[in-house]
Amino acid sequence: MLKLSAFADEISPSIDEQISVCQENGVHLIELRGAGGKNVMDFDDAQCADIRTKLKAAGMGISAIGSPIGKVKVTDPFEPHFDRFKKAVQLAEYFQSPLIRIFSFYPPRDGELMYAYRDEVMRRLEAMVEYVENRDVILVHENEGRIYGEMGKECLDILRTVNSPKLRNCFDFANFVVAGQNPRNCWADLKPYLAHLHIKDALYEGKVMPAGQGDGGIAPLLEDAFKSGYRGVLTLEPHLAHAGQFAGFSGPKLFKVAVDALKKICQEKQIPLAL
Numbered sequence: 001m002l003k004l005s006a007f008a009d010e011i012s013p014s015i016d017e018q019i020s021v022c023q024e025n026g027v028h029l030i031e032l033r034g035a036g037g038k039n040v041m042d043f044d045d046a047q048c049a050d051i052r053t054k055l056k057a058a059g060m061g062i063s064a065i066g067s068p069i070g071k072v073k074v075t076d077p078f079e080p081h082f083d084r085f086k087k088a089v090q091l092a093e094y095f096q097s098p099l100i101r102i103f104s105f106y107p108p109r110d111g112e113l114m115y116a117y118r119d120e121v122m123r124r125l126e127a128m129v130e131y132v133e134n135r136d137v138i139l140v141h142e143n144e145g146r147i148y149g150e151m152g153k154e155c156l157d158i159l160r161t162v163n164s165p166k167l168r169n170c171f172d173f174a175n176f177v178v179a180g181q182n183p184r185n186c187w188a189d190l191k192p193y194l195a196h197l198h199i200k201d202a203l204y205e206g207k208v209m210p211a212g213q214g215d216g217g218i219a220p221l222l223e224d225a226f227k228s229g230y231r232g233v234l235t236l237e238p239h240l241a242h243a244g245q246f247a248g249f250s251g252p253k254l255f256k257v258a259v260d261a262l263k264k265i266c267q268e269k270q271i272p273l274a275l
Contacts, residue, residue, distance in 0.1 A: 005029035005063035026275035033066030070103030104149040140170035152186025168195030173216030174202035210261035
């Protein structure tokens with residue numbers, strides 16, 4: 001069976017409301033990105049302890065640290081960002097998260113192609129992978145607009161070049177669609193590296209939709225993933241009310257719409273969920 005997870009900060013800034021709404025919808029894991037108006041990378045020790053205590057009391061866990069690591073310009077100094085990456089690793093260990101979501105850097109100027117910076121992208125990702133080599137955590141790279149790994153070809157280049165079980169693929173259907181690429185055309189190449197799925201759908205015109213109502217081909221690809229042995233989580237990232245560079249928002253009502261749409265797909269495709 002597959003487990004449901006969510007970017008629960010799309011429900012509310014309040015960790016208490018995040019937990020209660022997730023439980024109401026049969027979601028028992030959180031991809032921790034934000035709470036209390038702060039990004040996960042800016043949590044202090046007291047906030048971390050409070051969140052961990054409340055999650056444990058609710059019988060919930062963390063599926064991944066939804067970090068913004070790699071969402072900086074590739075020409076920005078690396079050492080300060082690498083120190084921030086180290087904090088993401090500490091957070092993963094503290095919350096017993098098996099995964100950290102990362103990205104592959106922006107160009108120095110808007111609209112500039114990233115190909116000229118490929119080697120620097122790889123150097124930085126390889127440094128991160130080396131840091132977690134002997135730690136019980138895996139980095140998952142998400143395809144995202146404007147970064148080097150926006151399109152399937154570049155995602156594959158990253159995974160083949162770094163070539164480590166410590167760096168896997170986080171497949172985001174909607175992000176491929178918004179980039180003008182059919183997710184089905186990326187699927188076969190990236191599936192061998194798959195370790196994480198973000199459930200967000202979109203139309204090619206750019207509007208974000210509940211799962212199965214956009215152009216992401218989510219239903220057949222989820223069916224193929226399950227039949228091919230995928231047993232990871234399905235992480236809801238609905239973005240139904242607002243989609244931003246570093247976060248999105250749906251609210252409790254639209255979050256339920258997103259969960260119900262995914263449950264419908266899984267029921268129709270006979271994908272069992274642990275609810």
